[in-house]
Amino acid sequence: MKVLLINGSPNEKGCTQTALSEVAKTINDGGIETEFYHIGKEPMQGCIACRKCAQLGKCVFNDGVNEIISKAKNFDGLVLGSPVYYASANGSLLAFLDRLFFAGGGYFAFKPAAAVVSARRAGTTCALDRLNKYFTISQMPIASSQYWNMVHGNNPDEVKQDLEGLQTMRTLGKNLAWLIKSIDAAKKAGVPFPEAEEFRQRTNFIR
Numbered sequence: 001m002k003v004l005l006i007n008g009s010p011n012e013k014g015c016t017q018t019a020l021s022e023v024a025k026t027i028n029d030g031g032i033e034t035e036f037y038h039i040g041k042e043p044m045q046g047c048i049a050c051r052k053c054a055q056l057g058k059c060v061f062n063d064g065v066n067e068i069i070s071k072a073k074n075f076d077g078l079v080l081g082s083p084v085y086y087a088s089a090n091g092s093l094l095a096f097l098d099r100l101f102f103a104g105g106g107y108f109a110f111k112p113a114a115a116v117v118s119a120r121r122a123g124t125t126c127a128l129d130r131l132n133k134y135f136t137i138s139q140m141p142i143a144s145s146q147y148w149n150m151v152h153g154n155n156p157d158e159v160k161q162d163l164e165g166l167q168t169m170r171t172l173g174k175n176l177a178w179l180i181k182s183i184d185a186a187k188k189a190g191v192p193f194p195e196a197e198e199f200r201q202r203t204n205f206i207r
Contacts, residue, residue: 001180002033003077004068008093010041011083015118018159019151020081022169023116023176030177032076039064039096046095053103065099072107077180078140080115080131087123089130101134109139110193112179114172116149118159124150139194143179145172 005024009016017036024034045061052060059065080097082089101108115131117124125148135142149172151165152158159165 001031001076001184002035002074003027003079003176003180004071004075005034005036005079005081006068006093006096007036007038008080008082008090008096009038009118010090010092012038012040013156014083015151015153015156015159016081016083016116018153018156019116019118019165019169020079022166023079023114023173026170026173027077027177030174030181032177032180035075037064037068039092044092044095045099047098047102057103059099059103061099065096065103068100069104069107072104075111076184077111077143077176078108078113079176080113080134082115082117082127082131084117084119084123084127087126089117089127094130097131097134101138105134105138110183111140112143112176112183113140114143114145114149114176116151116169116172118151118153120154121152124148124152141179141183143172143176145169145175 005020007017007020020036027034050060058069082093085091113135115128117127128148128150132142145168147164147168149168151169152162
C-alpha cells in the first residue's frame, strides 16, 4: 500500500514539506509506503474546460497532472499540502488540482485523503475547506486528526517549534494509515464499495 503526498508549495523544502514529512513518518510507521510529488515553480496551466479529457482519459496538457493520473491506480491514499495565500491554497496547486480531478477524479474514488496547510498566522481553515472540496466531490473518505490540519511558522525552523501542529500531523498520519488498512481489510472480507446509481442526475437551476 502507498500514499501519495503532493507538495503544492513553490518551495520544495519549506514549511509545507516540513508538515508533510511529519505526516509521512507515521504513515511509514504504520507499514504503508509514501511518495512525494512537488509541483515546482514553473507556471501551471489552468483548466480551459475543453473536455478533451473525456476522450483521452487524461488532460490535454501533458505535464505533471498526467503523470499523477497515470500513477493514481497504484496509490491507496492522498495527502495535499499547501501554503496559505490570501486565506486560500496556492494558486498553482489549485490550477493543478482542477485539472487533476476533472480529468482523473474517477481514479480517486474511495481512497482516503487529507489536506494540510501551512501559514505564518491565519487563513488556514479557509484554505483547508477549499482543498477538502476536491475530496468530497470525488467520493474520497477524509481522514481527520486531533485538531485542524495546520502548522504555523514563517520558515521550517519555526514550524518545528509548533509542537501542537507537528503532533496534529503525526496523528493525521496514524489515522490515515488506519483508514487505509480498514478499507483494505473490508475489501478482503468481501465488503464491496458502494454501487453508483445507474444514471447520474444533473439538475440545472435555470430552465
